[in-house]
Amino acid sequence: MAYSDKVLDHYNNPRNVGALDKSAKDVGTGVVGAPECGDVMKLQIQVDDSGRIVDAKFKTYGCGSAIASSSLATEWLKGATIDEAMQIKNTQIVEELALPPVKIHCSVLAEDAIKAAIDDYRTKQGAEAPAES
Amino acid sequence: MTIKTPIYMDNSATTQCDPRVVDKMVRYFAEDFGNAASRNHAFGWQAESAVDQAREEVALLLGAHPKEIVFTSGSTEANNLAIKGVAEMYASKGRHLISCVTEHKAVIDPLKHLEQQGYEVTWLEVDGMGRIDLEALRGAIRPDTILVSLMAANNETGTAHPIAEIGALCKERGVLFHTDATQVVGRMPIDVQSQGIDLLSLSAHKFYGPKGVGALYVRRKSPRVRLAPLMDGGGHERGMRSGTLNVPGIAGMGEAARLAREEFDQNVAKVQALRDRLEQGILAGLPDAVVNGDTEHRLPHLSNISFPYVEGESMIMGIKDVAVSSGSACTSASLEPSYVLKSLGLGDELAHSSIRFSVGRFNTEEEVDFVVDLVVREVTRLREMSPLWEMVQEGIDLSKVKWTHH
Ligand SMILES: Cc1ncc(COP(=O)(O)O)c(C=O)c1O
Numbered sequence: 001m002a003y004s005d006k007v008l009d010h011y012n013n014p015r016n017v018g019a020l021d022k023s024a025k026d027v028g029t030g031v032v033g034a035p036e037c038g039d040v041m042k043l044q045i046q047v048d049d050s051g052r053i054v055d056a057k058f059k060t061y062g063c064g065s066a067i068a069s070s071s072l073a074t075e076w077l078k079g080a081t082i083d084e085a086m087q088i089k090n091t092q093i094v095e096e097l098a099l100p101p102v103k104i105h106c107s108v109l110a111e112d113a114i115k116a117a118i119d120d121y122r123t124k125q126g127a128e129a130p131a132e133s
Numbered sequence: 134m135t136i137k138t139p140i141y142m143d144n145s146a147t148t149q150c151d152p153r154v155v156d157k158m159v160r161y162f163a164e165d166f167g168n169a170a171s172r173n174h175a176f177g178w179q180a181e182s183a184v185d186q187a188r189e190e191v192a193l194l195l196g197a198h199p200k201e202i203v204f205t206s207g208s209t210e211a212n213n214l215a216i217k218g219v220a221e222m223y224a225s226k227g228r229h230l231i232s233c234v235t236e237h238k239a240v241i242d243p244l245k246h247l248e249q250q251g252y253e254v255t256w257l258e259v260d261g262m263g264r265i266d267l268e269a270l271r272g273a274i275r276p277d278t279i280l281v282s283l284m285a286a287n288n289e290t291g292t293a294h295p296i297a298e299i300g301a302l303c304k305e306r307g308v309l310f311h312t313d314a315t316q317v318v319g320r321m322p323i324d325v326q327s328q329g330i331d332l333l334s335l336s337a338h339k340f341y342g343p344k345g346v347g348a349l350y351v352r353r354k355s356p357r358v359r360l361a362p363l364m365d366g367g368g369h370e371r372g373m374r375s376g377t378l379n380v381p382g383i384a385g386m387g388e389a390a391r392l393a394r395e396e397f398d399q400n401v402a403k404v405q406a407l408r409d410r411l412e413q414g415i416l417a418g419l420p421d422a423v424v425n426g427d428t429e430h431r432l433p434h435l436s437n438i439s440f441p442y443v444e445g446e447s448m449i450m451g452i453k454d455v456a457v458s459s460g461s462a463c464t465s466a467s468l469e470p471s472y473v474l475k476s477l478g479l480g481d482e483l484a485h486s487s488i489r490f491s492v493g494r495f496n497t498e499e500e501v502d503f504v505v506d507l508v509v510r511e512v513t514r515l516r517e518m519s520p521l522w523e524m525v526q527e528g529i530d531l532s533k534v535k536w537t538h539h
Contacts, residue, residue, distance in 0.1 A: 011450060011451075014518060017517065017518050031520065032537050033536065034536030034537065034538050035482045035521060035531065036480065036482050037538065038444055038446075038481075039444065040520050040521060042520035042523075059518055059519060060518060060520065061443070061444050061518075061519045061520055061521045062444050062447065063444055063446035064446065064447050064450045066444075066447075067447060067518065112537075
């Protein structure tokens with residue numbers, strides 16, 4: 001199976017592998033996928049008071065394209081606002097990494113992971129600071 | 134010494150042709166190119182004598198008589214000839230056959246073909262190590278059973294079946310016994326007499342011979358096995374396999390058989406030492422890696438290992454400097470995990486993350502050490518990237534997690 005140079009680069013030098021404190025109020029965590037399906041992604045964001053993502057980390061169990069999709073996602077998330085992050089589409093990931101059709105589900109999973117992490121962050125903020133907005 | 138990559142460790146898929154085998158073959162292409170069936174001139178006699186010599190060598194390797202060897206294009210054809218040939222010839226005696234779910238497709242598919250024609254097949258199950266239950270086999274034999282087909286050792290896990298016991302049981306019950314010995318030739322002792330084998334398939338390229346040539350051993354006495362041919366034609370190979378003989382290929386297989394017999398002890402000692410070094414090295418570096426199959430009764434050159442918490446395809450990508458097979462028949466369209474590993478009870482996930490290493494006598498200790506290093510390093514790297522590994526470290530039971538299926 002031929003991988004694009006960008007997939008290989010992310011696979012060999014994944015960006016932002018690691019973990020943030022999932023109990024922290026300013027951290028949102030999303031875990032999507034299932035082991036028997038061949039991929040599980042965990043994506044975390046740390047958000048400052050202005051709603052900007054100051055840090056992002058991932059861990060992925062999955063093929064090279066799944067690793068690359070989540071690695072790329074963390075790159076795009078860092079420095080983005082929550083609103084900008086919500087705009088990230090799986091098709092952009094497909095395009096950037098030149099994913100073949102059989103690997104499109106990896107990009108879908110990455111988009112789902114972003115949304116799940118933002119959801120988690122918003123839930124925490126909502127629960128902790130009900131007065132806001 | 135510098136190591137040349139990729140390193141070949143897929144000797145259960147095929148082996149490098151021994152240079153001595155290649156030497157032996159060359160003259161039958163250009164010089165002595167005759168047709169072994171030409172009776173009127175020296176060209177034919179030369180070819181026939183090469184074929185006779187090869188037949189002798191293959192027979193010696195199996196403890197058989199030369200007249201019991203039928204040359205084929207390989208094990209696939211030999212298996213088809215044995216199974217379909219017996220089924221057709223003995224149909225008036227019965228239409229029931231027995232085999233096992235872990236057989237190679239070259240046995241399973243001919244049997245499925247027979248099922249469609251109204252034959253009945255009992256498919257024996259295996260335990261967690263890939264072993265059949267002899268009592269289950271005994272219980273499956275019926276008055277209308279005409280053939281038991283069970284492989285000598287499995288190509289994915291290396292698990293070896295107790296061939297002599299199966300042979301004795303079949304003899305006792307008057308049922309013919311076929312074994313696909315493709316993986317075993319040159320690697321484990323074979324003797325058709327003491328092991329009670331009536332039909333045996335082999336393929337030259339699995340024991341340092343050329344591709345596209347193999348043989349079927351067909352017992353001639355007590356009992357005399359009769360087969361309906363797959364192909365009709367000039368009546369070669371005593372009518373069991375028509376078609377001009379592949380003289381260079383057969384000569385090469387004969388030479389490979391001679392080497393496999395004469396150098397058996399040293400070859401087995403070598404591959405077993407390399408395999409053990411590989412397996413022990415990997416397990417020392419990755420204590421929760423799991424060896425699949427029966428580690429006591431198995432092929433000496435093969436180790437099938439699952440690496441929990443890392444995904445198979447990314448692993449293969451990480452260890453691309455070594456040529457191995459993976460537990461997922463990973464075509465671009467489907468990621469279907471191995472039916473053999475699944476029948477041992479492995480979940481899809483572990484089957485996906487399993488690698489078959491099969492060393493050969495051209496591998497070196499340096500290569501093994503390089504591969505151990507590479508595998509330990511890559512699996513460790515991928516684990517550090519794995520959320521499953523992280524959860525396990527935190528004491529989370531993965532089977533209790535509610536995953537989001539997509
Ligand atoms: C157990 C077994 N049987 C049959 C075969 C088929 O051999 P060939 O492709 O040489 O016909 C193989 C090789 O893949 C094998 O491992």
